[in-house]
Amino acid sequence: MKIGIFGGTFNPPHLGHLAAARAAIDVLGLDKLLIIPAAIPPHKELPEGTPASGHRLAMAAKLADALLLPGVAEVSPMELERQGKSYTSDTLEALHKQYPEARLWLLMGTDMFLTLHLWHDPETILKRAGICAFGRTEQDGEAVFAPQREHLQKSFPKADITTITLPGLVDISSTKLRELLAKGEGAEYLHPCVYGYILMKGLYGTRADLKHLDIPELRACSYAMVQEKRVRHIRGTEEEAVRLARRWGANEDYARRAGILHDCTKYLTGEEHIAICEQYGVPLDDLERTAPKLLHSKTGACMARHIFGEPDEVYEAIFWHTTAKADMTVLEKILYVADYMEPNRDFDGVERLRELAYQDLDKALLLGVETTIQEMRERQLPIHSNTAQAQAWLRDHGVTTEG
Ligand code: ATP
Numbered sequence: 001m002k003i004g005i006f007g008g009t010f011n012p013p014h015l016g017h018l019a020a021a022r023a024a025i026d027v028l029g030l031d032k033l034l035i036i037p038a039a040i041p042p043h044k045e046l047p048e049g050t051p052a053s054g055h056r057l058a059m060a061a062k063l064a065d066a067l068l069l070p071g072v073a074e075v076s077p078m079e080l081e082r083q084g085k086s087y088t089s090d091t092l093e094a095l096h097k098q099y100p101e102a103r104l105w106l107l108m109g110t111d112m113f114l115t116l117h118l119w120h121d122p123e124t125i126l127k128r129a130g131i132c133a134f135g136r137t138e139q140d141g142e143a144v145f146a147p148q149r150e151h152l153q154k155s156f157p158k159a160d161i162t163t164i165t166l167p168g169l170v171d172i173s174s175t176k177l178r179e180l181l182a183k184g185e186g187a188e189y190l191h192p193c194v195y196g197y198i199l200m201k202g203l204y205g206t207r208a209d210l211k212h213l214d215i216p217e218l219r220a221c222s223y224a225m226v227q228e229k230r231v232r233h234i235r236g237t238e239e240e241a242v243r244l245a246r247r248w249g250a251n252e253d254y255a256r257r258a259g260i261l262h263d264c265t266k267y268l269t270g271e272e273h274i275a276i277c278e279q280y281g282v283p284l285d286d287l288e289r290t291a292p293k294l295l296h297s298k299t300g301a302c303m304a305r306h307i308f309g310e311p312d313e314v315y316e317a318i319f320w321h322t323t324a325k326a327d328m329t330v331l332e333k334i335l336y337v338a339d340y341m342e343p344n345r346d347f348d349g350v351e352r353l354r355e356l357a358y359q360d361l362d363k364a365l366l367l368g369v370e371t372t373i374q375e376m377r378e379r380q381l382p383i384h385s386n387t388a389q390a391q392a393w394l395r396d397h398g399v400t401t402e403g
Helices: 015-028 053-066 088-098 110-114 122-128 142-155 174-182 192-201 215-225 228-248 252-261 270-279 286-290 292-307 312-319 330-341 350-359 361-378 385-396
Strands: 002-008 032-037 073-075 103-109 129-134 161-164
Touching (some): 002 088, 015 053, 015 161, 032 053, 053 073, 053 192, 088 122, 122 129, 129 142, 142 161, 215 228, 228 252, 228 330, 228 350, 252 330, 270 292, 292 312, 312 330, 330 361, 350 361, 361 385
Parallel strands (some): 002 032, 002 103, 103 129, 129 161
């Protein structure tokens, strides 16, 4: 087993870190990559205003999740949990004990590589792990790496050093990024889920007014609240909702915002959902109390209204996007249908739903509602009363799925 170890302060983690992690996984063929935020880095002070270590851990976890390699890329709190300075030699000894059979690879950028001989206990470091060094800028070529590699190999004959070139080199440091963030800039150097986390927690001097975010910021916040694997679906729903709004003359901005936020609470626990509903006075029936899948639309709507300042129309569209209900507005229908048939959805009958969505929105809504009812019956699950009422209302108003 090959394990990559990527240490740093990750204050905050940026796209340069992401490019390095991705390239190291590919080139070294890693089975596991551990991203390990340092508690007290031995060679640099944590600057004033550094967020609490829990935030750095959470942001590093988001970076790991952004790689979309579950089971491979993980964050480890081991240095944050250890007392005192975070010496890499201690980390490698601990990992060697934990994975005695594994080949460890220590990943580092140019700045770290060029000073490696000055680190605490370099013998242990070079005994326990191979070194995988990569440039941080276009200038960091072989001319920069070769003398240090020779020096290390002479001083530590067992040293195993490999240098790799990052295909997606991003010339940025966390120091520079912190300066940019404090001026309201720098989003382009961050993965959206990390940027959203920073905005929502108000880290690094960002003072975003969450109730008046522009679209890229709203997307970032939504993506920060979910797992990366859900983002494709959220993007698809946003795009489909906007197309449908254009087709049916609804407010495109509202459709976009509802699409962006509709699943933002998808990963909360049942208890968290219930707490939010209680906080904002959303009544719940017995079925909803036991089915978190039904609750995320209600809590998503609460976030949209109370955290992101969205208007009633967006609140209502998100609120009804899972169960549907009798007598829906055009925007509510659009979000329901877009969520059902956005381009990433793949199930028997989705093509028919896609056709209907642009021909007759009510027919598409009824087809969606009836597909859900059918699925619930097959799985012997209860059908929510609002879903049954949506079906009855549409049928009473002469809607069929024919034609
Ligand atoms: P700071 O500016 O606060 O010193 P940093 O940007 O150097 O931070 P660290 O968290 O200290 O980030 O870096 C962790 C590791 O990532 C180090 O090995 C570093 O060399 C490497 N690294 C940092 N930035 C980049 C980048 N843009 N491209 C590739 N590697 C990078």
